[in-house]
Amino acid sequence: MSKPVKQIHLAAHFPGVNNTTVWSDPEAGSHIEFESFVRLAQTAERAKFDFFFLAEGLRLREQGGEIYDLDVVGRPDTFTVLAALAAVTERLGLAGTINSTFNEPYEVARQFASLDHLSAGRAAWNVVTSWDAFTGENFRRGGFLPQEQRYDRAKTFLDTALELFASWRGDEVVADAASGVFLRDAAAGSFRHQDAHFDITGRFSVPRSPQGKPVILQAGDSDGGREFAAASADAIFSRHGTLEAGQKFYADVKGRLPKYGRTPEQLVVLPAATFVLGDTDADAQERAVVVRRQQVSGQTAIKLLEQLWNADLSGYDPDGPLPEFDPVVGENTIAKGRASVRMHRDPLATAREYRALAEEKNLSIRDLIIQVGGRQTFVGSAATVAERINELVQADASDGFILVPHVTPGGLDEFADTVVPLLQERGVFRADYTGTTLREHLGLDGGPA
Amino acid sequence: MTTGPHLAVALDGAGWHPAAWRAADARPGELLTAGYWVDLVRAAEAARLDFVTIEDTLGPRVDPFNPSRDGTDQAVGHLDSVLVAARVAPLTSRIGIVPTAVVTHTEPFHLSKAIATLDYVSSGRAGVRVRVAWTQEDSALFGRREIGEVDLADAKFPDLRSPLSELFDETADYVEVLRRLWDSWEDDAEIRDAATGRFVDRDKLHYIDFAGKWFSVKGPSITPRPPQGQPVVTSLAHAVIPYRLAARAADVVYITPADRTESESTLAVVREEQAAAGRESETLHVFGDLVVFLGETAAAAREHKARLDEFAGAQYASDTRIFVGTPAELADDLLDHHAAGLSGFRLRPAAIPHDLTAITEGLVPELRSRGAFRTDYEAKTLRGHLGLGRPANRYAAV
Numbered sequence: 001m002s003k004p005v006k007q008i009h010l011a012a013h014f015p016g017v018n019n020t021t022v023w024s025d026p027e028a029g030s031h032i033e034f035e036s037f038v039r040l041a042q043t044a045e046r047a048k049f050d051f052f053f054l055a056e057g058l059r060l061r062e063q064g065g066e067i068y069d070l071d072v073v074g075r076p077d078t079f080t081v082l083a084a085l086a087a088v089t090e091r092l093g094l095a096g097t098i099n100s101t102f103n104e105p106y107e108v109a110r111q112f113a114s115l116d117h118l119s120a121g122r123a124a125w126n127v128v129t130s131w132d133a134f135t136g137e138n139f140r141r142g143g144f145l146p147q148e149q150r151y152d153r154a155k156t157f158l159d160t161a162l163e164l165f166a167s168w169r170g171d172e173v174v175a176d177a178a179s180g181v182f183l184r185d186a187a188a189g190s191f192r193h194q195d196a197h198f199d200i201t202g203r204f205s206v207p208r209s210p211q212g213k214p215v216i217l218q219a220g221d222s223d224g225g226r227e228f229a230a231a232s233a234d235a236i237f238s239r240h241g242t243l244e245a246g247q248k249f250y251a252d253v254k255g256r257l258p259k260y261g262r263t264p265e266q267l268v269v270l271p272a273a274t275f276v277l278g279d280t281d282a283d284a285q286e287r288a289v290v291v292r293r294q295q296v297s298g299q300t301a302i303k304l305l306e307q308l309w310n311a312d313l314s315g316y317d318p319d320g321p322l323p324e325f326d327p328v329v330g331e332n333t334i335a336k337g338r339a340s341v342r343m344h345r346d347p348l349a350t351a352r353e354y355r356a357l358a359e360e361k362n363l364s365i366r367d368l369i370i371q372v373g374g375r376q377t378f379v380g381s382a383a384t385v386a387e388r389i390n391e392l393v394q395a396d397a398s399d400g401f402i403l404v405p406h407v408t409p410g411g412l413d414e415f416a417d418t419v420v421p422l423l424q425e426r427g428v429f430r431a432d433y434t435g436t437t438l439r440e441h442l443g444l445d446g447g448p449a
Numbered sequence: 450m451t452t453g454p455h456l457a458v459a460l461d462g463a464g465w466h467p468a469a470w471r472a473a474d475a476r477p478g479e480l481l482t483a484g485y486w487v488d489l490v491r492a493a494e495a496a497r498l499d500f501v502t503i504e505d506t507l508g509p510r511v512d513p514f515n516p517s518r519d520g521t522d523q524a525v526g527h528l529d530s531v532l533v534a535a536r537v538a539p540l541t542s543r544i545g546i547v548p549t550a551v552v553t554h555t556e557p558f559h560l561s562k563a564i565a566t567l568d569y570v571s572s573g574r575a576g577v578r579v580r581v582a583w584t585q586e587d588s589a590l591f592g593r594r595e596i597g598e599v600d601l602a603d604a605k606f607p608d609l610r611s612p613l614s615e616l617f618d619e620t621a622d623y624v625e626v627l628r629r630l631w632d633s634w635e636d637d638a639e640i641r642d643a644a645t646g647r648f649v650d651r652d653k654l655h656y657i658d659f660a661g662k663w664f665s666v667k668g669p670s671i672t673p674r675p676p677q678g679q680p681v682v683t684s685l686a687h688a689v690i691p692y693r694l695a696a697r698a699a700d701v702v703y704i705t706p707a708d709r710t711e712s713e714s715t716l717a718v719v720r721e722e723q724a725a726a727g728r729e730s731e732t733l734h735v736f737g738d739l740v741v742f743l744g745e746t747a748a749a750a751r752e753h754k755a756r757l758d759e760f761a762g763a764q765y766a767s768d769t770r771i772f773v774g775t776p777a778e779l780a781d782d783l784l785d786h787h788a789a790g791l792s793g794f795r796l797r798p799a800a801i802p803h804d805l806t807a808i809t810e811g812l813v814p815e816l817r818s819r820g821a822f823r824t825d826y827e828a829k830t831l832r833g834h835l836g837l838g839r840p841a842n843r844y845a846a847v
Contacts, residue, residue: 024646079529083532107555117481201590202586
């Protein structure tokens with residue numbers, strides 16, 4: 001018996017505040033004005049995407065003790081934008097990142113339950129954790145959380161929020177004017193939760209929302225993050241978009257589900273993906289090179305290298321060779337508020353690889369950073385990209401992709417107009433929405449209990 | 450500019466009467482839907498009201514003046530009002546939208562960017578009403594801090610330091626942080642200078658470095674300065690301690706005088722506190738709050754109230770004055786208090802849509818016929834409706 005053809009899931013990521021986003025492009029619009037959000041969300045909905053995704057960062061990034069000014073700076077408030085987008089879309093899921101460290105479960109649960117009501121069942125929550133004292137300086141409690149406790153707190157934060165969502169069964173509101181009974185159960189919404197992180201009690205003020213609870217997304221890649229996703233998430237937002245790495249990740253996280261009594265289709269795997277399209281594959285390749293050079297200016301190359309080197313490299317020429325000294329080992333003090341810095345786990349080994357590569361290919365700092373920064377996930381004609389996406393999904397390297405355009409707000413238009421119709425022709429992507437809620441779009445039931 | 454009072458309506462579920470949800474035209478099954486709120490705010494906008502406020506509390510709403518019989522007879526369940534405001538904003542174009550935000554347990558950094566973003570999605574129509582949460586029940590929802598036993602009567606004593614006065618001092622700090630964060634980006638901080646590769650001019654981004662008794666906030670905000678520069682801050686006040694907060698921190702304060710004499714005396718206290726706060730030269734609007742039961746005749750208004758009271762099994766009571774009468778009588782009353790110095794009114798419709806419609810289709814035309822209310826909006830922003838200019842940025846070099 002042949003394997004059934006999988007349906008692809010697609011999401012649109014609002015371009016972020018890193019160098020993937022090319023703000024210098026003549027087509028680039030505002031990252032703050034609401035019309036930019038409307039444009040991208042309506043394009044995604046026109047293309048029948050599963051959801052729109054908005055990231056979050058709670059302190060402006062700094063490097064070398066100064067606010068980092070080479071990338072887009074500034075973001076709106078996640079909940080406020082998603083609630084406003086619910087007014088100008090009808091079916092598109094609305095997903096946002098909300099940090100579990102600098103919030104409290106009662107408030108976040110209220111906000112997501114409200115968003116789910118106001119969008120008639122389209123809310124999703126990307127649960128992230130952080131621990132840094134740098135971000136904590138913007139909050140009452142400061143940077144209170146040791147790094148090793150972050151997933152533990154995130155897990156109990158989510159569990160607590162899930163208890164709050166479940167504090168209303170859904171049948172309590174009668175609102176019968178004749179008899180004068182509004183509520184069948186005078187204690188509806190009552191809860192009590194106590195653990196090492198939270199000790200709260202009372203009544204939850206938002207009756208059960210259309211989805212019961214928002215779709216839960218998780219993005220961590222560490223063992224702790226994967227386990228968290230397997231236990232608690234409806235979808236996982238990974239960074240493994242290639243065939244081999246994707247398949248390995250996919251098998252790993254889906255393999256963790258049985259111990260939580262869950263089946264493979266209950267966790268949707270969605271790597272982030274960038275793309276460059278062209279009339280022909282060769283045309284797209286050429287455009288991709290141009291985009292990479294836009295994304296990595298000489299100044300940006302130096303700043304990215306500083307994040308690995310953990311040192312001030314402002315005196316170096318981006319068109320010249322790598323620094324002769326080795327990266328400074330120890331706590332990264334050069335770049336603050338940036339998750340990617342944590343990816344440099346062994347800076348000395350990475351530097352050795354960089355040196356070997358630069359020597360072999362005679363690369364300048366900028367050329368090297370362009371090369372190691374990796375090319376776009378999908379480069380090619382619409383037909384090539386559609387085929388590649390479908391291959392990866394059918395080969396269980398993913399269940400779909402979260403697409404990250406590099407230009408705001410029109411960067412998804414070409415994909416929507418050219419790639420999506422080809423996927424629809426193949427019968428691997430919906431021609432229209434069949435459900436009204438995000439859970440229905442993703443083929444999910446009620447989610448982890 | 451039309452002279453006459455500013456007008457706002459205070460939206461709260463099916464209305465302020467606990468049995469409002471049982472009125473014949475109520476929509477009790479839709480209180481948690483977006484469409485319900487859009488309809489109400491659009492109705493207020495069609496009448497050219499200055500703004501709507503949206504009530505909110507952390508836990509289920511409890512009305513101490515009108516207790517529930519057994520927990521099943523009142524409408525329970527409400528949405529986060531900042532999200533409701535954001536959901537309504539793109540579908541309206543001129544009216545100000547003022548959600549309520551609890552400031553006692555929440556983060557000023559989050560609220561600042563939320564209201565700034567509301568200002569973006571509404572193109573300059575955002576405000577916020579800040580609200581203290583003093584009860585043990587509120588604290589237990591967050592489980593982060595113990596707040597001493599609060600006696601609301603302490604609010605009447607200007608020189609008494611009490612758990613209550615501490616909460617209001619904390620609120621003043623909170624609003625200071627909101628305002629500094631709104632100014633933490635200068636208007637022209639985003640430069641997109643391709644020549645130098647810089648997206649922002651970092652000299653125009655400012656750390657706010659707020660350090661107070663209750664919290665410290667570094668800044669800058671993650672959200673650029675909102676369209677209005679400073680969204681409108683409002684608060685409700687019944688006594689001197691909350692008047693002082695408004696005098697220090699707000700653009701609009703809602704007061705609850707029982708009659709014209711009390712309007713005048715309260716106004717005098719607010720102005721004294723305003724002077725003490727060094728804000729004489731700034732505009733602080735003082736609005737009278739009243740609950741309205743309206744009818745085409747005085748008898749119809751009384752019957753309307755009697756019917757709701759009968760449903761509730763008790764006479765309606767309130768923290769503020771209750772008006773029962775016709776739109777024309779209400780117009781007389783409002784103009785009388787306006788003459789006493791109140792710059793506007795926040796009307797609490799006892800039942801929605803009944804009393805909201807009586808405001809928009811009865812009271813407003815009545816005021817217009819007397820030349821006392823705008824026939825169309827004369828500004829595009831909430832600050833503009835209230836005659837407040839766009840303020841200079843406190844951090845901008847002059």
